[in-house]
Amino acid sequence: MTDAAELATRRPVPADLPETLRHYVDGAFVESADGATFDVLDPVTNETYLRAAAGKQADVDAAVTAARHAFTEGPWPRMLARERSRVLHRIADIVESRDARLAQLESFDSGLPITQALGQARRAAENFRFFADLVVAQADDTYKVPGRQLNYVNRKPIGVAGLITPWNTPFMLESWKLAPAIATGNTVVLKPAEFTPLSASLWAGIFEEAGLPRGVFNLVNGIGEEAGDALVRHPGVPLISFTGESSTGQTIFANAAPHLKGLSMELGGKSPAVVFADADLDAAIDATIFGVFSLNGERCTAGSRILVERPVYDEFVERYAAQARRVRVGFPHDPATEVGALVHPEHFAKVMGYIEIGRTEGRLVAGGGRPEGFESGNFVAPTVFADVRPEARIFQEEIFGPVVAITPFDTESEALELANGVRYGLAAYVWTNDLGRAHNFSQAVEAGMVWLNSNNVRDLRTPFGGVKASGLGHEGGYRSIDFYTDQQAVHVTLGTVHNPTFGKDDAGGR
Numbered sequence: 001m002t003d004a005a006e007l008a009t010r011r012p013v014p015a016d017l018p019e020t021l022r023h024y025v026d027g028a029f030v031e032s033a034d035g036a037t038f039d040v041l042d043p044v045t046n047e048t049y050l051r052a053a054a055g056k057q058a059d060v061d062a063a064v065t066a067a068r069h070a071f072t073e074g075p076w077p078r079m080l081a082r083e084r085s086r087v088l089h090r091i092a093d094i095v096e097s098r099d100a101r102l103a104q105l106e107s108f109d110s111g112l113p114i115t116q117a118l119g120q121a122r123r124a125a126e127n128f129r130f131f132a133d134l135v136v137a138q139a140d141d142t143y144k145v146p147g148r149q150l151n152y153v154n155r156k157p158i159g160v161a162g163l164i165t166p167w168n169t170p171f172m173l174e175s176w177k178l179a180p181a182i183a184t185g186n187t188v189v190l191k192p193a194e195f196t197p198l199s200a201s202l203w204a205g206i207f208e209e210a211g212l213p214r215g216v217f218n219l220v221n222g223i224g225e226e227a228g229d230a231l232v233r234h235p236g237v238p239l240i241s242f243t244g245e246s247s248t249g250q251t252i253f254a255n256a257a258p259h260l261k262g263l264s265m266e267l268g269g270k271s272p273a274v275v276f277a278d279a280d281l282d283a284a285i286d287a288t289i290f291g292v293f294s295l296n297g298e299r300c301t302a303g304s305r306i307l308v309e310r311p312v313y314d315e316f317v318e319r320y321a322a323q324a325r326r327v328r329v330g331f332p333h334d335p336a337t338e339v340g341a342l343v344h345p346e347h348f349a350k351v352m353g354y355i356e357i358g359r360t361e362g363r364l365v366a367g368g369g370r371p372e373g374f375e376s377g378n379f380v381a382p383t384v385f386a387d388v389r390p391e392a393r394i395f396q397e398e399i400f401g402p403v404v405a406i407t408p409f410d411t412e413s414e415a416l417e418l419a420n421g422v423r424y425g426l427a428a429y430v431w432t433n434d435l436g437r438a439h440n441f442s443q444a445v446e447a448g449m450v451w452l453n454s455n456n457v458r459d460l461r462t463p464f465g466g467v468k469a470s471g472l473g474h475e476g477g478y479r480s481i482d483f484y485t486d487q488q489a490v491h492v493t494l495g496t497v498h499n500p501t502f503g504k505d506d507a508g509g510r
Helices: 004-009 057-072 081-097 099-110 114-137 170-183 199-210 224-233 246-259 281-297 310-326 345-358 412-420 435-444 477-483
Strands: 023-025 028-030 037-041 048-053 142-145 149-157 160-164 187-191 217-219 239-243 262-266 272-275 305-309 363-366 383-386 403-409 427-431 449-452 485-493
Touching (some): 023 057, 057 160, 081 099, 081 114, 099 199, 114 170, 170 187, 170 199, 170 477, 224 246, 246 262, 272 281, 281 310, 281 427, 305 412, 310 363, 310 383, 310 403, 435 449
Parallel strands (some): 160 187, 160 239, 272 305, 305 403
Antiparallel strands (some): 142 149, 149 485
16 A cells, blocks of 8 residues: 555655745745745645745735736837747747756646656747747738728737636646737736646746846736636736636636626537547547546546447447556656646546546446555546446546546437537547548537547647637637737828818808
8 A cells, every 4th residue: 555655755856846936026026915825735645845825816916016017117018029039039948948847847746747747848938939930920911092091900919918827737838828928018917726836936037037027927826716816807907818617717707707808718628539430440549548648637628538430339449448558657757657646636536526427327448546556646547438328427527637438429420419419619539531521520510629630739820729618719829919919900091081071161161
């Protein structure tokens, strides 16, 4: 049996961990106004390993004030795009140079396997590099009416952007919002997830070293219902970008409504992976295993419902279950680990609760509890349920862990009905060698993103977002530029003005 004390001796603790994480406001680390803190737990042992400042209204007010001053009085919004781009490229360089350290801290804080955390750190650098290039290359519309008028679009940064980020791959997802927000000249207040605040604290030093002016980046740690809610309701924050649960998104939508804020919300998912009988089963199995078990299953785009055409259903289930049982669960720091520890005991309890529900809703063919040798900590064996009916809770509800439901179908129309038969619509994956069916099915499925014969491979130029309960708006590429800027139409008259004249006197004069 492995208790927390034994687990603690079997995994290294990163050097130079702080005892307390503080807020970062106007270029300085500060305590909460009321001195409050909260515990941050190590996912392997569930022991408190540091404390973080617990932000509330006063802390958010201070951060917004600093960000607003940097926007109205500071140089950042008025710099040329090329000058801002140079700073973003320096940020990317620094992140790349520290990728091993970033991955170590991220893995320790979140439970992600170290190799996957390293990949996310490198993606964070790429996000900054991408938007550094995009703001320089960007061109806006100009329309001419020869001899009469010139019309053009003038883009302007909006102001203070409130960024609320989740606990899965936190550093990378923070970069996804930070990069376009500051590239376009805005200032920001970041509220990271309370489960995983460690990596967010690193941005302050990275930005200072890269030359980002004081006040452009501000960070407030805290509980969502306190710090996050204060940020959403703050009248000085015109934009909120949020990634997280759909229920939280509904609350944000309601609380932002009185201020008519701009909202971009990437919410939950219960994405289907549809496997037709003519698919390459080897590739489909590899991709769908990766799609639900990578990142510990804690990913919004996980293909957690696999719909398989009946002629290959039995073979698929047998092979899938056998491969799932071989997925290596282990300590997050071990390079051989494929599934690490779930982020927090609350989330672990939620996932385990769904596994118990699944025992009554499907046929358990792999996993179903803790992996052998991990009787404590937040470790879950990759779990596979077959023969799951569409009304089952494990088919309908987002579990956000290493749990998958497999369901058979007989016809293409039935597959589409099953795929669309949930409240979510973030991603979908289609496996078939019939080109026409691939395109027709992808265009009919209710999902913001579709991958054909592929796992989740992102192209940063394309829109990222969902439909139905999976989100509002899109990020990525020019969609991010659109969200973080006002588009002002400017109309210039050329030549003689031809205006109707109202209010002439009776004699025809003026």
